[in-house]
Amino acid sequence: MGESIIQFLETWSPLDVVLIAQNFDRFLLGAWVTLQLTVVSLVIGGALAIPLAIARTSKNPFINGPVWMFTYTFRGTPLLVQTYLFYYGLGQFEAVRESVLWGPVLSQAWWCALIAFSLNTAAYTTELLRGSIINTSRGEVEAAKACGFSSWMRLKRIVLPSAFRRALPAYSNEVIFMLHGSVVASTITIQDLLGVGRWLNGRYYLAYEGFITAAVLYFIIVLMVSRGFRYWEKHWLQHLYPHDAIKVKPKKGLANFRI
Amino acid sequence: MDAILEYQGQLLQGTWVTIQLAIYSLMFSVLFGLLGAWAKLSKNLVAQKTAAGYTTIVRGVPDLVLILLVFFGGQELANSIGAITGLWEYAEISQFAAGVCTIGVVFGGYMTETFRGAILSIPKGQIEAGVACGMNRVLIFRRIIGPQMVRYALPGFSNNWLVQIKSTALVSVIGLQDVVYNGFVAGRSTRLLFTFMFAVLMIYLLLTAISDLALRWLDRKYSKGIVVRPDDG
Numbered sequence: 001m002g003e004s005i006i007q008f009l010e011t012w013s014p015l016d017v018v019l020i021a022q023n024f025d026r027f028l029l030g031a032w033v034t035l036q037l038t039v040v041s042l043v044i045g046g047a048l049a050i051p052l053a054i055a056r057t058s059k060n061p062f063i064n065g066p067v068w069m070f071t072y073t074f075r076g077t078p079l080l081v082q083t084y085l086f087y088y089g090l091g092q093f094e095a096v097r098e099s100v101l102w103g104p105v106l107s108q109a110w111w112c113a114l115i116a117f118s119l120n121t122a123a124y125t126t127e128l129l130r131g132s133i134i135n136t137s138r139g140e141v142e143a144a145k146a147c148g149f150s151s152w153m154r155l156k157r158i159v160l161p162s163a164f165r166r167a168l169p170a171y172s173n174e175v176i177f178m179l180h181g182s183v184v185a186s187t188i189t190i191q192d193l194l195g196v197g198r199w200l201n202g203r204y205y206l207a208y209e210g211f212i213t214a215a216v217l218y219f220i221i222v223l224m225v226s227r228g229f230r231y232w233e234k235h236w237l238q239h240l241y242p243h244d245a246i247k248v249k250p251k252k253g254l255a256n257f258r259i
Numbered sequence: 260m261d262a263i264l265e266y267q268g269q270l271l272q273g274t275w276v277t278i279q280l281a282i283y284s285l286m287f288s289v290l291f292g293l294l295g296a297w298a299k300l301s302k303n304l305v306a307q308k309t310a311a312g313y314t315t316i317v318r319g320v321p322d323l324v325l326i327l328l329v330f331f332g333g334q335e336l337a338n339s340i341g342a343i344t345g346l347w348e349y350a351e352i353s354q355f356a357a358g359v360c361t362i363g364v365v366f367g368g369y370m371t372e373t374f375r376g377a378i379l380s381i382p383k384g385q386i387e388a389g390v391a392c393g394m395n396r397v398l399i400f401r402r403i404i405g406p407q408m409v410r411y412a413l414p415g416f417s418n419n420w421l422v423q424i425k426s427t428a429l430v431s432v433i434g435l436q437d438v439v440y441n442g443f444v445a446g447r448s449t450r451l452l453f454t455f456m457f458a459v460l461m462i463y464l465l466l467t468a469i470s471d472l473a474l475r476w477l478d479r480k481y482s483k484g485i486v487v488r489p490d491d492g
Contacts, residue, residue, distance in 0.1 A: 055358065072464075079425070080428045089457070092453040182321075184323070187323075201331065206330045207335035211328040211331070211332060222320075
């Protein structure tokens, strides 16, 4: 039974499904590398973004300015070039090559990708958090002031929690963007999901199989991430949804009424 | 710095290729975006579903994967079609064409959503007023929907365009001699990769900064006469 299925697929399938199945463990490993790079850089980038976003809301140009320069540069240039700059570029400097970090970190593709991705997502997250922070409704801040909150307490208890929630929909885009961006890793020799696809195509001299498998797996990951965020948004943004939309059902007869 | 001046010809040539790539793919993406928005808002169920599938797939798969698939897979496909039909013996897809088509189609998916949202935010009464005045559909689009759509779509469009310019860098992976590729080659032969990659970074920054300014100017132009109410918060 099993063999006849394999034989059927080998003769009739336009794609070499058997070959994909044989190498599927490698694809899963590639997906693991992709997820690892994405998640770790999102965590580091997110951790960097919180203080940077607060600095970016400062009125002092000496605090605000440098952060703005950082976000502007990283948001205005391609991730590919940023990654090349770290991976290929750093070796140009004698001081970097002789430093302690060179061997274990700065000459390794994985670490260079991680550094570039983290800084990139930090820049994007900073800006979207900043937007969310400055849109905190004035009343909330005034209420906190009236209750005698110090500015640090205001930030910790009022502004940031509410800003995080409101930034959630934009942040889900950033997560997917980062996942998409992580394919850049395959151009600096990392065997991520796309890297495995390229390896398979190169090794067996194929045109479709590796890329299509990678594309399908990326698609599945993106779908799961966006579903997860939708659920999360429903949970954390419940208080911002229009009240009537949840409770009041349209009356019969009026439902189909259109002007 | 001397090295950059020495290789400035290659860098400028590459920049020109990048600009062309960006502009041609923008035309494609606007075309696909308009078609997609039209299909998504049409009453035809098949058109709706097709457009929904298109935007979901295109936004779910990373652009580099699609570029590689179109470049290598498309070549193979063109050759197989040629072999079966006997119309041509060997077909070659250029890196430029593969890049323009793929980036155009991918960002067409993003543009679809932008345009769709823009059309939906035009008050329905205005379209009904057009119908009441006896305008036909083309006239309504030209006089009522079109001009306002530009204004509503501009913020989303600007965002897409800035991402799209940066995406063109990926086409260097399939060997198109754009600014990244040329900068990389120059950097490797002079052993000054940091310098050259930094220069490429600055070129991209310049391109995005100029587009940003131009789009802001457009935004002001199309929002003329519209009073923004101060936030009542």
